[in-house]
Amino acid sequence: MSAVRIEAIHATPGYSGFFFDDQRAIKEGAVQDGFTYDGTPVTDGFDEIRQAGETLIVDVELADGSVHRGDCAAVQYSGAGGRDPLFRAAEYAPVVEGPVAEELVGREASEFLANADLLEDGEFDGDRLHTAIRYGVSQALLAAAAHDAGTTRTDVLADELGTEPATEPVPVFGQSGDDRYVNTEKMFVKGVPVLPHGLINSVEKIGEDGETLLEYVEWLTERSQELGPEGYEPRFHIDVYGMIGEIFGAPYDRDEVVDYFGALEDAAAPYPIQIEGPMDVGAREAQIEAMIELREGLADAGVGVDIVADEWCNTFEDVRAFVDRGAADVVQIKTPDLGGIHRSGQAVRYCEGTDTRAYLGGTCNETETSARACSHVALATGAAQVLAKPGMGFDEGYMIVENEMRRAVARRTREQRPTSADEVTADD
Incomplete structure (x- = not known):
């Protein structure tokens, strides 16, 4: 042809x-x-x-x-x-x-x-x-x-990036927006594997001493057990937009900060919890140093809360810097910030063989078209998790991303690398 x-x-x-x-x-x-x-x-x-x-x-x-x-x-x-x-x-x-x-x-x-x-x-x-x-x-x-x-787009990316695609959908990360109770209850009912994001971007939402977030995490644990399907074991992922740094300040390995993370771990138990963007110190190198300081403090204290890089981790070069320095347990690959969609795939691959997991993220401010495209990046690279997007209503973004992955996996299983372009639609 x-x-x-x-x-x-x-x-x-x-x-x-x-x-x-x-x-x-x-x-x-x-x-x-x-x-x-x-x-x-x-x-x-x-x-x-x-x-x-x-x-x-x-x-x-x-x-x-x-x-x-x-x-x-x-x-x-x-x-x-x-x-x-x-x-x-x-x-x-x-x-x-x-x-x-x-x-x-x-x-x-x-x-x-x-x-x-x-x-x-x-x-x-x-x-x-x-x-x-x-x-x-x-x-x-x-x-x-x-x-x-x-x-499929999954196969094109896998061929170009030298990967073996996932045979099951990648775990989807649901985001609640400010409606962090009702939307999260929807996630529990649907058994979403990673949740709820939470949008904790102000002192009011986290509490003057972090008490409001602790109460929210306790609610997550209790409500997930009440509403989740049988055998449900969620991973809690909360984005705090640097607010832990705002209320506690540096240094981040001191007892007061580490004890707070320990309290978050206890509130989430028996489920794992990861905190995105614990601080925002205003520049990439300083952010990396602050994240390392926090991770070392948590490790020394035996606190098992994972730290997710977001602020100042935008480009492929930024991702590489955070991964090389061991500054995060999870690094968000914010797809629109990396430019070409293949660069997101390359960034996921860069995490392979390291102690850093790749979260294929993005933003609520995308479209159904870009979300579907990212679903194929997630499958092609086997990312640790992929964001449900666009929008802040939860249901629509989850449907788009989850269904696109299921459809691609099912098609690849049926056809085993089809050779006839006549079977392909513009949506594939």
């Missing part, structure tokens, strides 16, 4: 699954007013502290007439923690239909890695492409390559 070439690339501004939030303004005390916030934004690019999330819908049209989609997306807290600036879809549409299309039109769809790396490494009008563009265009390129090969 002759290779199919890329015929055209189109870009359409649209909405993402959540909102852009000015994290710095929120941490500095912006007052919530219903669903929005009162106050003045402080991060460049923001007109409001909370504003509608945007996506740029990318269609890669092939010479055989098929069209394959990817969605450019950026994280909820854009412009924070060393990330690329706020993503405005209308501003970047001409970039995708102009310089990006000029580079890709005429190239063979089968050359996924070469095509994606062209965007990852190149400069366009003297600048590197925004991570959101690299992310979305690479999703469409991956779908096009799978169509051309007559196989």
Whole structure:
């Protein structure tokens, strides 16, 4: 079968699954007013502290007439923690239909890695492409390559990355948003393996001395036993957005801090618990040092709470730095921040053979298209867990990610690497 070439690339501004939030303004005390916030934004690019999330819908049209989609997306807290600036879809549409299309039109769809790396490494009008563009265009390129090969996106990625795909869905991590009780009860009923995220991003939510979070973890343990299916053994994963550091301060290996983590472990028992972003000290190297200090303090005290890297761990180079230094038990690979979707797969692979597990994350502010694409990255690389996304309603994101993995696994089992492109749809 002759290779199919890329015929055209189109870009359409649209909405993402959540909102852009000015994290710095929120941490500095912006007052919530219903669903929005009162106050003045402080991060460049923001007109409001909370504003509608945007996506740029990318269609890669092939010479055989098929069209394959990817969605450019950026994280909820854009412009924070060393990330690329706020993503405005209308501003970047001409970039995708102009310089990006000029580079890709005429190239063979089968050359996924070469095509994606062209965007990852190149400069366009003297600048590197925004991570959101690299992310979305690479999703469409991956779908096009799978169509051309007559196989799944999982198999294309596995071939390019040199992996053996998972034969079962990767454990899904559900996120509750601020509705951390009702949404978590939904997770328990559905037997979600990793949960609830919790969105603990203020002193009010964690408590002046951490007491509110402790009460929440105790509730998680009790309610999971009441509502979970028979044999249910969840892993608790809570994102505290640096708030433990805010209320306790450094040094992080002192008794007061270690004892608090011990109390969290006791509250979660008999289930494991991992804490994401325990502190945010403002720069990558300082964050790594603080995380190491905390991990060593916990290890010396025999406290079995796992620490998850998030803040200042954005790019592939950041992931590598945290893993090389042993700064985390789990590292979040925040897919939109890494650029091309293959870079997320490469980051998961970098964790292989280390003491750091790979959490294939992302953001509530993505779309169903990017979430499905990430499901194939998770399967291709065997990540430790994958985020349910987009949105903060839980059910929709869980359905999208879990069902996409189940469908891909079932199809691979049925077909055992199909050879006929006639059996493939644009969604595969």
